[in-house]
Amino acid sequence: MKTWLKFLLTGTLIGLVFPGAALVWILYVLNEPQTPVNIWQVHEAFPLLFIVDLAPLVLGISFLILGLEVGKLRAARSLIEEEYMGALSVANIPIIMIRIGGMVEGCNEAVEKILGLPSVEIVGKNILTDFVRADAQDEIEKLFINLLQTKELHNLEIPLIDAVGNIKLVLISAKVRLNPLKKVDGFVIFGQDITQLRNQETEINRKQQLAIIGQLTGGVVHDLNNMLNIIAGNIRFLKEEPAYKDTDSEELIEDIESAAIDAVELINRLLSFSRERPAAPSEMPAKTIMEETEKLARRLIKEHDILLTFDQFNDDVRVNIDFVWFKNCLLNLINNAADSMKAGTITVAASVETSSGTKVAGSSPGNLCVSVTDEGCGIPDAELARVLEPFYTTKSPDQGTGLGLAMVDKFCQESGGYCTISSEIDIGTKVSMILPLANE
Template identity: 35%
Template structure:
């Protein structure tokens, strides 16, 4: 039926008096060409159903009759994408041919008077002309005509693709972090060179999905073009045994010269490929390679130790994220190889010295005891060296991974927070977003704990009187520990001040208290003691990690089960725990150790089985007066109308923060690096806040950008953000004076409060 000229088609039919595109399209459609016939002839049941769905904000489509003639509402037209408006009035089998069998079953069940429901159902649709994986919640109900007979199906379609992809991304990032942590911990503890490179190669294959990976050692012949295969993963070594070692070709040369990463989506089409005789490419019988990724492994001295190479027989398998992951792994591999070389050199030296000592013992039996003492002392020193190297390697791993991992968490967190607005009122969706955000929080906490252990966190130290600080924690400690454990706090008079991050000392004390509580399952006594202490040279000789001087000593003592010597020796190692599965991460003591060491202090544990444990923290004395600690503002989240320039190199992070700031009411400018941000500042546009990532590519660094911004706009407020700050704004493990930092990943509320905080500081300066 066609509308007459000058008369609104919607007004021709009472049941179509609904604002919206679909009401007009339905009224204007020539239904006489379909099995439904003209609208005037439609049964009342069909008209009522159409009126119902047109008023609904939820995507709904009716499949009328045995052929499933499609009539839907405005919300469904958005879901249909490029298929709309051709779907209107079409048979469902012909409208969605890629899922025809699925819809045939829907029609069969619905016309039998039965219902169907699918949760997060995965389908492949061609909404934009190409296959697209989507997930949906689908509910199908039969439609009943005036005679009480099923005459069609009503489908409610809610797309959950964004949620499913966010969950998949979070699971994948968690898996990558687990692989990196496992690899870092394993290679840090391994001093066998062959095992180190094998573990790194295996990890690279697992991280990238490569079919095979190899590590070639940079051992050159006199022509300077021969390399030695050292490790292979994904295939048997026989696959390479019949081929000569690679030569200094255009493909291999950049890696072995340390010129950077070589990433080719199709190496056969790469202009560098096939330029060297005699093979002009891969020799006959070689494993097929299309995707190619190579990363140099460079020593801390600048020497190129070798290269990690990964291949796949399909093109386009390696992405920039894989490159980033492997650069971090290659850095840890270089550290581990350097450490293994040092160990081998130390081992050779020890062997030489041991032989000399044995000869001396034979010449002069009276020196026997002195020689034995010297050997024991050297063995102890070497063990401490190995432990120190292992801790340093783990610290470098956590720092290298934290920046990219926290950026990824920021992308996930930001998009989940933005998605929460769209899901408002959808209880199921809100609950799942809340669960996903909780996972992001756990990932962030894990990264923060690893940074604390690795002495890579950005501390914000204050001059604190630990005695007064702990006294204020009494109530919180009692709530944490429970009523079955007695708590006694002992504070010495004349207590010195110390320079320490208050939040970190609070976390450290809570970790120690929780460990003590778990060691006293049947109750007991927890004693927290604060006093002054001086460590002399004799103590330092017995404890090489310590430094002589004046310290404030914080001791936590329990009457619990105590530790065996074996457990005590591993107490500070990350992920080591004697608790049952699910009761701890094994990072508590590691975090305390890293924080105290980064603060210039020393940690010592005393424990005996059945007698309890004492953990002593020695924090350096500060001569300055105590700082006033300001309570954190946890009031309502507010925005503003000021102009904020966002400088962030990660496009996805930049997009989410720009949208969050826009939702808070701010006018937002954006730049992909420091140079672009400076150009915007120099353009003369008024800017109130510069919000910049600390670590960005390009010759202009973020601290220099902030300095030049203040030269041009003296009243501008500057806020840094990063998942890991390196040494740009942190020196000696502490934030530079006057620097404001918001660590990734951050919540919308934290961002809003920090922006208002720095704007308030700007007003005070003005």
Template identity: 30%
Template sequence: MTDDADDLAAKLSNVRSELETAQRRLELTLEAAGATCGWEWDIVNRRLFADARFAAITHQDPIQLAAGVATSRFFTSIHPDDVKRIKVAVAGILSGSEVFSKEYRLLRGDGGYRWVHASGRAVLSEADEPIKFVGMLVDITEQKRANEQLRIAQSAGGIGTFEYIVGFGTISVSEKFCRLFGLHPTRILTVRTLNDLIHSDDERIIDLSDPDGLQNERNIEFRVKRADDGQERWLARRGEYVDDTESNGRRYVGVIFDITEAKQAQESLEQANAALSEIALESVRDRNRVWKNSRDLLVVIGTDGIFRDVSPAWLEILGHTREQVIRHHVTDFVWAEDRQRIGPLLRAAVENTHTDLEIRMTHKDGSLRIVSWMTSREEERVYAYGRDVTTEKQQQAVLEETEAQLRQAQKMEAVGQLTGGIAHDFNNMLTGVIGALSIIKRRISAKRLDDLDKFIDAASSSATRAAALTHRLLAFSRRQSLDRQPVDVTQLIGSMEDLFRRTLGERVELLINMTPGTSKAVTDANQLESAILNLVINARDAMPKGGKLTIEATNVVFADADLVRGETLKPGSYVVLAVSDTGIGMSQATIAKAFDPFFTTKPIGQGTGLGLSMIYGFAQQSGGHVRIYSQVGLGTTIKLYLPSSVQDRSEEGDADDPDIDPPRGEGETVLVVEDDDSVRMLVVDVLNELGYRVIEAIDGSEALPVIEGKGRVDLLISDVGLPGLNGRQIAEIAMSFRPSLKVLFITGYAATAASRSDFLAPGMEMITKPFAIDDLAQKVREILTAAK
């Protein structure tokens, strides 16, 4: 085979040289014989002139081309697949390029095509502008065909060459082709003659069984019995289809070469492998001892996911015998719910040298087993080691459930502490209210009226403290009613500075740094004051030996990329208020729980765990967020983010003088809807005393007849949370009957009224329970005065 290869290389070199010489001779001969086709393109006048040979090869009228035609006729007969390429090249000439040299196909009348080479140049004017495009065509079909044969022979590394035209019973062959079959040299052979020399078990060199006569283009190998000496030799065929330039058909161009020595070497290699397998048998026996005695799963899987072998442990762990597993796919033993995810895992095991994965398997009895696998791929096999971790997983699940129960128990203990703390506080406050009222009642009965003020003040103070605790609980649950307005944070912090200094004491240094131009924050001013005060108190408690507390405010704008996954913040502008201390700091575990309900690091009885929860709930309800930055031993910074506003806060009127009597009514009619008897009695009584005509209703069913009637109603006062129709629904019905009717809501808790700006429509106002009677009177008078 070495001699044949050297001989082939020499012949290929000679053929290449001869082809190049023939090409040069062909061009010179054609040009000398006048076989070239010439054209002249008048660029200025857009006319094309060509000779008779150009007309013939492009199937056009020679007289018209001699007289001049439209320049578009230059592209007549060009193969559709080549038109765009040639138009681009011509456009380059028309734009100033000087040289044109392209090969392309021209369609023939019988449906075939021929190859031509077009060469031309641009003729320039004195101003270096292209005015003419001249050139000539040369038919290079035969040259292309010869090059094609050489290319196929070179790519295949072949020796004997042949051509087969679909539909014929003969093939054109080379001299070397004939010698490989042991035949006398000839140019044409019948296909049947060649096929009769091929071994009956092998593929034919040309398969005539296909009704369309098309051959399989894949490479084939076959044995032949040489006609001259009867020797059996192995031959290989390589080739491909090419378009036939002579007709619409196709030609199969191929080569054959002798591979007998390679086949014999392969046979020798197989024999050597068999001997090597025998030598390795002892090593296999050692492997089998490990294989059989392993208490874990050992398996061999093909890259197709089919089990090739499994260790005996499969029977003990998963209940199937070796024979029941081999030749089955991995998915047949995977838990039904996990079969869709096994595909990517198997691909990972095939594509990576080592992988670790956990798969739920199905025992023969239908129960679930969890197996942790380690895999290693070598060539076309995946070797896997599996350990049954079902018991471990079950124990882990029990542990997690136990931990969840412990957390629930701790939470309930915290709830108990919270409940006890709140009950203790409320009992103190109620004692102050009930005790004071009881003493007042007895003093009035005894007509001792000279010392009632201190008891009235004590009852009022206890009630105010109860109201404050209720607001904290509502803030914690994010159910308080917020009066969101643009708040000047800088001014608010400034007004609280004296309170901060009194709260912090002398050992804590207070620094306030408000960035100039800080926007107003859209929030509830009262709740913001409470939140800041809570943060200041927490910071003070974190610095028992003193330190530095800094309060800062500035603007920040968040884009999508700035937001942390899991936060409720949306892209936009915010005012960020930061409270920083130099105290003991918090660990990451503490930070993770800081906003949890009832969580506190303070001793029992000194904190309910509602402080930061209340701030978090207030920030979330305001459309903002809270973040904690802390490090043990270095201090803590808590940043409160609130939506910013460029609107000026509406000017607030002077505070009402508490000593001024509440404004009286002018005979207006007020409809009061309240389901709590005590509250309704107080509201109705004070309104009657102030000169209003009052109509009472417990709920919507009693209020609707009044609303739908023809009697006068100037103002609707309604609780938000009512049985049946709620206060907002009653108000909407009332305003549909009486468009000019004003509404005042009174509420202590209502989830739907958490944001006043979202809850209230034009003509509606709100006052929060508990409220002072004078505040109610003032609010009623303001609403009715504004309505006039």
């Protein structure tokens, strides 16, 4: 029913009730039960009743006018709300409305794009438990509780999880939302998707770090290499001397040789970053490089109480890579896996995959995926995003330089592929090198 009609009926009803009640009361007071009284006689006796009779009409018209004005105001308000919601829905910035408990009441198209979901699958869910990364939920919940007192929140970076599980970084500001009684019943959140910006910053920082490595290696690496060659030559001389054939001397010489080998490996990593030593790719059977690397890996792992398994790989495919670099990368991944666990199994696997990830047989085009999976402690999400950065390491200073995984990533890129890492706490980590197959 229209607003103006509601007010007209209400006014008429009020106008009929009150004058009617007044007339009945007058008739009751003046009338004797035995003598009927004519209404016109009452009106002649009380002329004011003629004015009272007009009350329904006057009140009805008054309420009609009031109803029309209220209807106009409501229509104007509805139009403003529609325009407001329309503007919000097409705004470029994400806007989302939530209740105090975190349940989503509404969102615009920008939020749908970030999360990769239609609004019907977003509304009704809890923003914290359903869309915020688990390790950030408690901290963000505390900030929203404080928001009830501060009324406003600015420049908070939160990690959201989209429909396919990717992390989207959103910079948000928020305000409390008041109901008609001026009480807080929720929040309005305005955001900005900064995922691409953060990725660009990471890439810039990475390039700057690589430039620093290049400057470092250009100045000292060649001198270090010359000194290590002298050390290595003297080690070979000592190993051939009969005077040093006793057990203690041999152990000392082996320690010196091991340290020299580690130093050479570090120099090779530095040279690969600085491009002082360009890659030397050659086309080789994938089966051969896996078999050759397995021999070295088993010698590397023999001092650990760990089972190393190489899944059988018989696909007749070839890759065009720098084998020495590949060998160093795979051995580094196996060594990292061994360092992350006291016991258990390290699994090295190779498979041929198409671009869609479907395994194929024989020489079908695609990629060679070489993965190393451990049963170690796992890597927290916050650290997982940085493990490919040069010099970033979770090991103590005497156990790692932070160049191992960065070298693996660079090797994959130089080979035309890429590196992926997945990890779960207390379950383990899997690092994969995805390398394109050689053209037939």
